[in-house]
Amino acid sequence: MVRASGPLPPPPLDGRIRVVIENVAPHVDDGRYPIKRVAGEQLRVTADIFADGHDSIRALLRVRHAAFERRAKPGAWDEVRLSPLGNDSWTATVALSEQGWWEYAIVAWVDRFGSWRDELRKKHEGGLDVSSELAEGAQLLREAADCGEPTLAPQLRAAADVLTGAAGQAERVAAAVRDDLAADMAAADQRLHAASSKTYRARVERVRARTGAWYELFPRSYSPDPSRGSTLSEAARRLPAVAAMGFDVVYLPPVHPIGTTYRKGRNNALVAASDDPGSPWAIGGPAGGHTAIDPGLGTFEDFATFRAAAEREGLEVALDIAYQCSPDHPWVREHPEWFRHRPDGTIKYAENPPKKYQDIYPINFETDAWRELWAALRDVVVFWCEKGVRIFRVDNPHTKAFAFWEWMIADVQERFPDTIFLSEAFTRPKIMRCLAKIGFTQSYTYFTWRNTRAEIEEYFTEIASPPVSDYLRPNLFANTPDILSEYLQRGGRRAFQTRLILAATLGASYGIYSGFELVENVPAWHGSEEYLDSEKFQLKPRDWEAPQTIAPLIALVNRIRREHAALQTTEGLRFAGSDNRDILAYLKTAGGQSSPVLVVVNLDPVNLQHGFVSFDPSPYGLDPAGYLVRDLLTGIAYTWRGDRNYVRLDPGTQAPAHIFRLERLST
Numbered sequence: 001m002v003r004a005s006g007p008l009p010p011p012p013l014d015g016r017i018r019v020v021i022e023n024v025a026p027h028v029d030d031g032r033y034p035i036k037r038v039a040g041e042q043l044r045v046t047a048d049i050f051a052d053g054h055d056s057i058r059a060l061l062r063v064r065h066a067a068f069e070r071r072a073k074p075g076a077w078d079e080v081r082l083s084p085l086g087n088d089s090w091t092a093t094v095a096l097s098e099q100g101w102w103e104y105a106i107v108a109w110v111d112r113f114g115s116w117r118d119e120l121r122k123k124h125e126g127g128l129d130v131s132s133e134l135a136e137g138a139q140l141l142r143e144a145a146d147c148g149e150p151t152l153a154p155q156l157r158a159a160a161d162v163l164t165g166a167a168g169q170a171e172r173v174a175a176a177v178r179d180d181l182a183a184d185m186a187a188a189d190q191r192l193h194a195a196s197s198k199t200y201r202a203r204v205e206r207v208r209a210r211t212g213a214w215y216e217l218f219p220r221s222y223s224p225d226p227s228r229g230s231t232l233s234e235a236a237r238r239l240p241a242v243a244a245m246g247f248d249v250v251y252l253p254p255v256h257p258i259g260t261t262y263r264k265g266r267n268n269a270l271v272a273a274s275d276d277p278g279s280p281w282a283i284g285g286p287a288g289g290h291t292a293i294d295p296g297l298g299t300f301e302d303f304a305t306f307r308a309a310a311e312r313e314g315l316e317v318a319l320d321i322a323y324q325c326s327p328d329h330p331w332v333r334e335h336p337e338w339f340r341h342r343p344d345g346t347i348k349y350a351e352n353p354p355k356k357y358q359d360i361y362p363i364n365f366e367t368d369a370w371r372e373l374w375a376a377l378r379d380v381v382v383f384w385c386e387k388g389v390r391i392f393r394v395d396n397p398h399t400k401a402f403a404f405w406e407w408m409i410a411d412v413q414e415r416f417p418d419t420i421f422l423s424e425a426f427t428r429p430k431i432m433r434c435l436a437k438i439g440f441t442q443s444y445t446y447f448t449w450r451n452t453r454a455e456i457e458e459y460f461t462e463i464a465s466p467p468v469s470d471y472l473r474p475n476l477f478a479n480t481p482d483i484l485s486e487y488l489q490r491g492g493r494r495a496f497q498t499r500l501i502l503a504a505t506l507g508a509s510y511g512i513y514s515g516f517e518l519v520e521n522v523p524a525w526h527g528s529e530e531y532l533d534s535e536k537f538q539l540k541p542r543d544w545e546a547p548q549t550i551a552p553l554i555a556l557v558n559r560i561r562r563e564h565a566a567l568q569t570t571e572g573l574r575f576a577g578s579d580n581r582d583i584l585a586y587l588k589t590a591g592g593q594s595s596p597v598l599v600v601v602n603l604d605p606v607n608l609q610h611g612f613v614s615f616d617p618s619p620y621g622l623d624p625a626g627y628l629v630r631d632l633l634t635g636i637a638y639t640w641r642g643d644r645n646y647v648r649l650d651p652g653t654q655a656p657a658h659i660f661r662l663e664r665l666s667t
Contacts, residue, residue, distance in 0.1 A: 019057060019108045019195040022048040026470045027200050033437040034201040035470040038210045039099045042591075043202060049108045050088040055115040058189065059108035061092040066101035082106070099417055102202040109194035113140050113185040117177055124173045131169070137176050138163040141185070148188030156184060206418050208248070208316065208391070209441045210473060211568040213504065213558050214511030215247040216480070219255065219297060219306070220277060221540045229277055229539050231298035236309035241544065243313035245551055246558025250310055251318040251393055251511065253481070255303070257285035257294045259326020262349075262358035266538050267524060270358070279536050281322050281395065282359035284329025290380040300387070307388055318391035318422070319384055323377055323400055324350065325361045331376075332361060338373050340364040365401040378408045382415065391420045397435055398425040409439035422475055436472035442509055447476040447502075451487045453584045453603060457575050460506055460586075464573040474570060476503040476510040481536050483529050484521060491605035493519050494651040497550055498605055501657045504557045505588065505599045508570045517551045518542060553655070560632045560659055565590035566597040580611030583647065587615060587662075596620045598629060598660040602649035605656065610648040617643065620662055629660040639665070 024047045026035045037043060049059050059082040082090040096102055120133045141160035145153040162175045175181070219235035232255070242250055258278040265272035272278060277296065287295050293303055307317050325331055331338060332347065339347045339361050350357040367373055381392060397405060413419050423440035425432050436443050450459045463474055478499045479488065488495050496519050503510035515535070524530040533540070544551075561567045572589035582604040588597045602609045617624050617640075629645075630637040633655050649656060 014193060016193040017195050018051045018053075018055075018110055018193065020048075020050055021059075021106055021108055021195050021197045024106060024197050024200065026466055028437055028467065028471045031198055031200045033471060034101070034203040036209075036441075036473065037096050037102075037202050037204045038207050039096060039204050040207075041096055041204075042093050043096050043102075043104065044091060044093045045082075045104060045106070046085070046089060046091045047082070047106050047197065048088050049082070049090045049106070051110055056111040056118060057108055058111040058114065058186070058191075059090050059106060061094065061104060061106055063094050063102060063104045065098055066103075082108075096202065096204045099204050099206055102204055103199050104202065105199040106197040107191065107194050109189075109191045111189075112192070113137075113144075113189070114182070116140060117182065120173060121177055124169075129169070130173065134163045134169075134172055134176065144185055144188040144190070147190055152184050152188045156188065159184075205420070205441060209420050211508040211561075212248040213246060213561065214249040214251050214318065214475070214477070214509070215242045215245070216251045216253070216477075216511060216513040217242070218280070218481075218514070218535050218540070219252055220294075221535060221542070223539070223541070226539075226541060229296045231296070232293075232302040232306040233298060235297075236306045239306075239309050239313050239315060241551075243315055245517070245554045246562065247315065249318050249391060249511075250315045251391075252320060254280040254283055254320045254322050255293050255297055256280070256283045256290055257287040257292055258282055259285050259328035259359060261327040264359055264537050267532070267534060268530070268537060276537065277539060279359060280320075281324065281536075282326040282357075283322060283324065284326040284331070286328065289325065289329045289331060291383045303387065316391055317389060318393055318420075319389045320395055321381060321392045322395035323363050323380075324395075325363070326359055327361060329361070335369070335373075335376075337367050337369050338363055338376075339367075363400065365404060374404055374407065377404070378411055381408065381412050381419075385412065385416045385419060390416065390418050391422070393422040393424055394440070395424055397423050397440065398427040398431050402434060402438055405435065405440070406438035413439075433468065433472060442473045442475040445474045445476060445507075447474070447506070448478070448480075448483055448485050451485075451603065453578070453581050456502070456506070456584060460573060461575065464570045469571055473509065474507045476507040477512065478503045478510065479513050479516050481513055481531070481534065484523055484531050485529065487605075488521050489523055492521070493548060493550065494605035494656050496521070497553055498601060498603065498656045500550065500554060501557060501599070501601060501655075501659070502584075504561055505567055505597070505659065506570075506573065506586070508568050512554075515540070515542065517549050517554055518544070518546055519548045519550065556633065557659075564588075564597055564632075564661065565594040574615075577614035578611055579614075580609055582607075582609045583611050583613070583649070585613045585615070585647075587620070589620070596662045597632075598662055599657060600647050600649070600660070601657040602651060605651055608648070608650040608652070610646070612644050613647055614644040617662070622662060622664060626665050628663040628665060629658075630663055632659045632661055633657070637663075 028035055045061050049057060051057055060079045061082055062077040062079050064077045080092045080094050082092040084090055116137055120130055123130050138160040141156045145156040159181055163172050219232050220229035222235040222238050223230035258280060259282045263272040263278040265276045283290060293300060310317050342348050347361050350360040350362045409421055420441045422442045423435045424444050425435055426444060432443055450456050462468060463472060522532045524532045566572060566588040569590050574587045576585035576587060578585050584603055585600045600613055617627055624642050626639055626641050628637050629640050
């Protein structure tokens with residue numbers, strides 16, 4: 001005899017629990033972080049659920065909103081029955097109707113009555129005597145009558161009497177398997193020895209968290225007097241044109257006072273001329289810090305004027321949050337302990353080799369005064385929320401403590417639930433994903449550097465599919481004040497059109513920095529991604545009516561986005577086939593009655609490209625024998641058949657893409 005050595009393992013919490021719940025989805029890191037959804041979206045939950053033997057199982061998805069404690073029935077869950085998918089997989093779908101925090105979990109147990117009912121039916125159909133089984137069923141009915149819903153007790157006892165009564169066996173079996181009796185027993189079910197999954201969370205936000213078109217502008221570059229910068233009130237004159245291009249969000253770089261110590265000059269020169277305005281990211285001076293406005297931009301009244309003008313145009317104002325300080329920032333004097341110092345006692349300026357930022361002091365998140373620091377940084381966001389701002393683009397969040405972001409974002413959203421945070425983190429993939437998990441609403445991506453068909457297909461398949469899509473929402477900026485990609489530098493006007501269409505249709509949110517519509521593509525030097533005469537360091541008035549403008553195309557593409565729900569989500573992205581490596585094709589859907597959209601793009605900004613695009617039209621409700629593809633850019637419709645059709649895109653004579661709406665042929 002072999003004897004086990006050592007102490008016995010502790011018994012399970014309840015050894016009578018026979019059901020196993022595994023692989024609940026969606027979740028993020030097994031529930032450590034919430035999934036993200038938008039109010040009105042569906043939450044589809046799947047799980048593997050099974051038990052030993054051959055008994056039937058009942059499983060419910062339990063869902064509740066964070067406001068459950070304020071409801072008439074505190075702590076009450078809404079419950080939806082899960083349906084079997086086969087192979088022990090189950091699913092249920094619920095609507096997340098309100099913003100805020102939601103919880104969801106699965107509970108499952110052996111369905112004693114359902115198992116008995118199935119066994120009874122099989123034996124009776126096999127010609128066996130089922131007297132014993134009928135007696136067993138009567139016992140189950142009486143137990144449910146004694147312990148279940150009191151209003152059901154009389155009819156359950158009456159049903160039990162029928163099962164053990166004098167009627168013939170066939171008649172009693174027919175009474176036992178009635179659907180209404182099964183429904184009564186389901187309502188009276190005590191869920192004996194039920195198994196429960198862990199409870200998962202969902203952060204449900206407003207629609208702008210999922211979709212929007214952003215336009216970035218420097219408000220100081222719109223003065224009618226070329227000898228000075230513009231005020232926010234003067235910059236507001238540009239807003240009707242931004243709105244006319246169809247944008248939803250106007251994003252401002254920091255609007256705070258700019259330091260003079262080590263102020264950078266034109267083209268990032270280390271010595272500034274007397275009239276150089278400096279970089280807006282060198283925050284702080286005698287006029288104040290992160291809760292002040294640069295005197296050149298005006299006053300808080302000017303800011304209110306700008307925001308009101310934006311709202312009249314249907315635009316929402318987004319503000320840059322950059323947690324760093326000029327040497328002239330009040331915090332440098334008042335809280336030197338919040339900064340990292342060299343051995344000689346001087347504060348260490350920021351560096352990103354080979355770049356040096358002598359005009360910027362980074363925050364030290366390892367300071368012993370971190371609690372006070374965290375509160376002050378949080379209060380900056382709260383201050384601007386109280387000024388009416390609800391969207392923040394956060395500069396370089398990957399260079400600040402992750403724990404701070406998780407705490408700060410949660411704290412701000414508790415006070416202002418509709419606040420959106422965009423992570424500007426061009427860094428390693430796992431860090432970008434971590435920032436999304438801990439609370440950032442949207443994330444910058446590697447889109448700028450994904451140019452070939454293979455690169456785009458691989459990258460967007462990754463970020464538009466679970467589990468990444470459950471927490472990371474991409475915002476595809478085609479350019480930024482820091483990034484002028486090689487593709488844009490070399491490809492000219494057609495390259496700008498191509499990248500616009502890709503950004504606006506691959507993702508639900510995208511953005512451009514002003515000047516994109518004018519095809520500004522001159523780098524500081526060969527091999528650089530910096531702009532020559534960068535607006536970060538100088539005023540930059542522009543001729544918005546210049547002949548090379550692509551503003552009409554931007555307006556058209558944004559109108560198409562607003563009119564087609566398929567382009568307002570990333571989750572419905574699927575790539576189609578193409579026999580030409582320079583032709584990228586992908587389909588977008590949004591469920592329901594929304595028309596599917598097929599986008600076909602010539603990635604070569606110079607040469608004509610043609611070939612065959614292939615996809616199965618059947619899953620999109622189309623008859624392979626014939627269907628329409630209507631180009632929303634031109635209005636021209638074509639009849640396609642089957643799963644392989646020809647396209648021809650000539651950048652010399654037409655737009656470099658088709659945006660097709662797929663339609664059934666008229667009968």
